[in-house]
Amino acid sequence: MWTTKTFLTKTKRGNIIKIVREHYLRDDLLCGSAACNTCPHKDDELVLESEPTSICALFDYPHYLILDTNVVLHQIDVLEEDALKNVIILQTVLEEVKHRNTAVFQRLLEIISNKNRKFYSFVNEHHKDTYIERNPGEKQNDRNDRAIRRASAWYETHLNINSVVGQSPRIVLLTDDEKNRNIAQNEGIVCCNVKDYIENVSGFVGLSDKLSKNVIPESCSKDALYPAHLTPTQVHEGIRNGKLYQGTFHASRDNFLEGTANINGFDKPILLQGHIGINRAVDGDVVAIELLPEEEWRRPSDIVLEDKADDPGDFLEEETLLLNSVKADKAKEEITPTGKVVGIIRRKWRQYCGILMPSRLPGATRHLFTPAEKRIPRVRIETRQSDALAAQRILVALDSWPRNSRYPLGHFVRALGPIGDKNAENEVILLEHDVPHARFSEAVLSCLPPDNWTIPEEEIKKRVDLRSTCVCSVDPPGCTDIDDALHARALAGATRAGLKRFEVGVHIADVTYFVRPDTPLDKEAAARSTTVYLVDRRIDMVPDLLSSNLCSLRGGEERLAFSCVWEIDENANILATRFHKSVIKSAAAMTYEEAQLAIDDSSRADAVATSLRTLNALAKRLKRKRLDQGALLLASPEIRFQVDSETHDPIEVQAKKLVDTNSMVEEFMLLANISVAEKLLQDFPQCALLRRHPAPPPANFDTFLKAARQQGFEIDVSTNKAFSKSLDEAVIPGRPYFNTLLRIMATRCMQQAVYFVSGSVSQDEYYHYGLACPIYTHFTSPIRRYADVMVHRLLAAALGCDTTHAALVDARRGEAQCDALNYRHRQAQHAGRASVALNTHILFRHKVAIESAVVLAVKRNALQVLIPKYGLEGPLYLPSDKFKYNEEEHYQVCDDVILKTFDEITVRLSLDRSNLQHQKLVFQLVKPYVPDFSYVVEDEGKMDVDEANQKKAKGKGDEKKRKDPANTKASKKKKAKK
Structure with a gap:
């Protein structure tokens, strides 16, 4: 049999056309249960067990589970565990999940295809007893909930009538929708919310840790730290009338209290600063932005916030430091359009790798998770496995971010392996950079x-x-x-x-x-x-x-x-x-x-x-x-x-x-x-299919040109040909690495080369800037x-x-x-760099080195330095009580010591392992010497063996020269006379 629907619609030319849609219904679709003695199943079609074992203490009888759409969307991590079996996935749910989240849809298909999991897909939308029409004025979501209830009731009746005596499994509908649950219970359908069901499952330790904490009312105002987000209707209306702008939020790698968003019509990215300005946006989210009045525009911060292992979780002190640094006297060209996030258009949350920071309170179940990616905020999760997970790299998914919590809420997904284990660390790199690495199917x-x-x-x-x-x-x-x-x-x-x-x-x-x-x-x-x-x-x-x-x-x-x-x-x-x-x-x-x-x-x-x-x-x-x-x-x-x-x-x-x-x-x-x-x-x-390399905007060169000027070079970046000629001529006798360093910094001014289809841009945009070729x-x-x-x-x-x-x-x-x-x-590029960083950390686990370095950038509280020998770079933090930062010329000064970009210095390099999540290389200044700050290499006995060996390998190091009597001023004068 079939049903038909007829629609009248109007074309662009004004013609009226009739559309007839036919929907075919059948009465021979199989229920999938081995307990049924009516449906003519083949052996390979018997998915649901005849006498399923109940694993939930709330239900002491054999039963099958039917899930609604939101349970699948939000609790897919629970469903992927082996605990739940004999589950019926309705076509209504399958199609809605496919429409709303393709990634979850693919994960669900993998579960269904695993015969050991006993998940059965029932085509309720084409069964004559389970298909329902949408009522006039009824919302699609309400119609789908009604379809799920209809299919649940049909299964209950069908199995009760057609099962072998004593083998009649019941149906339990899992739904977190309170309205849908109340209606279903009034219709005689056994219901349960996911949390109650999972927390009463026995024999699967840690299953409740995987529950998503997704039901958080946005209207919550108790102790609110953040402004409420606008509703989707308000956001759409604001963008349409030009009061709001849409953009993708990009968090800063150096500063978790700062980020930007690129918006059409603005030459510079929109700056977002402070917890109010970012307003719970996470890196990658598509957000709605309200531009601040021009007198409130600021410049990007030059603060590098330290990642501390014992961070108390209070961002107010750090935010004060940040905002004070950008309100100081500033050149007008450094001012950037500034805004604030007022709504979330689309979340781009994924699963994040990191480590657990167990609570100091004995018996606590709420803990903080620190992601490996510094641009992601810490996450509050609940687990009873904190003792076991404290030494593991783990995977966590974000669920929600209420207004009264500094941190987003999430749930534990799985453990990846011991912290420091090379295989586990490589797995983190691949997962964090979204690199598909499963075995070929x-x-x-x-x-x-x-x-x-x-x-x-x-x-x-x-x-x-x-x-x-x-x-x-x-x-x-x-x-x-x-x-x-x-x-x-x-x-x-x-x-x-x-x-x-x-x-x-x-x-x-x-x-x-x-x-x-x-x-x-x-x-x-x-x-x-x-x-x-x-x-x-x-x-x-x-x-x-x-x-x-x-x-x-x-x-x-x-x-x-x-x-x-x-x-x-x-x-x-x-x-x-x-x-x-x-x-x-x-x-x-x-x-x-x-x-x-x-x-x-x-x-x-x-x-x-x-x-x-x-x-x-x-x-x-x-x-x-x-x-x-x-x-x-x-x-x-x-x-x-x-x-x-x-x-x-x-x-x-x-x-x-x-x-x-x-x-x-x-x-x-x-x-x-x-x-x-x-x-x-x-x-x-x-x-x-072509590849183009856009010319960098002039603003990209500002810091680079200022640094080159401090070394006495005027670099012409008006064209790539003039730029190339200037780079060739920028040579300092006696400093062979200087020109290479200049080219390294020039590379960082470039934009990313991209693939494109020729018909998508005009021909003058085909140009490859770096290679100076038109195509x-x-x-x-x-x-x-x-x-x-x-x-x-x-x-x-x-x-x-x-x-x-x-x-x-x-x-x-x-x-x-x-x-x-x-x-x-x-x-792939980021993953490769992360792998180099990981192996460098492994190299320095039992090693300390004193090496030549070059200053790449000067920040308000740190130098960004490069170690040419290792290809490493990182921050060398400077205390504000000793060093004063010159904002106009971008250099640091302490007494007669001036540190500016391209300067050659000597640093001590060691690995700080106190912060398990973000183990980092620590750079300490050796030369030029600054009293009470520079690391002084005087007593080899205080150094470990590796450091001593490193010094010996350097031959005539700077500090050995100071000790050697042959290198005293008097000795040098005698040699000069001879």
């Missing part, structure tokens, strides 16, 4: 070819056979996911200008041959978007069989490739470009150092060495052309850890050494990416970047060599994927 693995796969002969016939060409790869040591290989060979004849001609090819792993569109493998790769590199492990985008084997261009093995081949003259002018699918056999898989040795070894005249020399010579000319066009040579502190072969713990670090072959590979990868971008734009002007994309790393997979498919469609990809030419789909790519790329 069986569905994904089923898409892979067999381990002994070889290239089919018919596939070779479709491609250009380059197996006899001398192709080689050049990569970092230990690289197993080899994306790219190169070749170069001289061509007969010369150009009209008499220049030699060469054929140069870049050959990229053809990942798209294995990763077909819309397969489980493709969807997983798209969801991951990028391979994530931690210090001691790699989270692959595609399974290892592809990343390290069948797609990796290993030496001496035949591989499928996508080739970009140029005809190029000796001055690196491109004469012709072609693209084709190919088959290659790499002659050698070399490291950068091995390739450099082959180039430098004049006795070698083999094909590989000759090819590398040609590539190196052409690369230098290509680089010179790029720099002449205004490309920037920026820098970042990069280090490599030496790890113990058994424990895999770091034992030392060293700066990454760059040789000519690093630059050689980079130049040809850049050239291939540019060539492919031009081809894609030519063939797909509206949906080419760019990513083509050369499809093993580790999904963007390159998309580019390969577009290029294949443009060449007509894979027609199945033509259907993927969809601008709207491309834009959505670009957003995901940009997000995953950022998170």
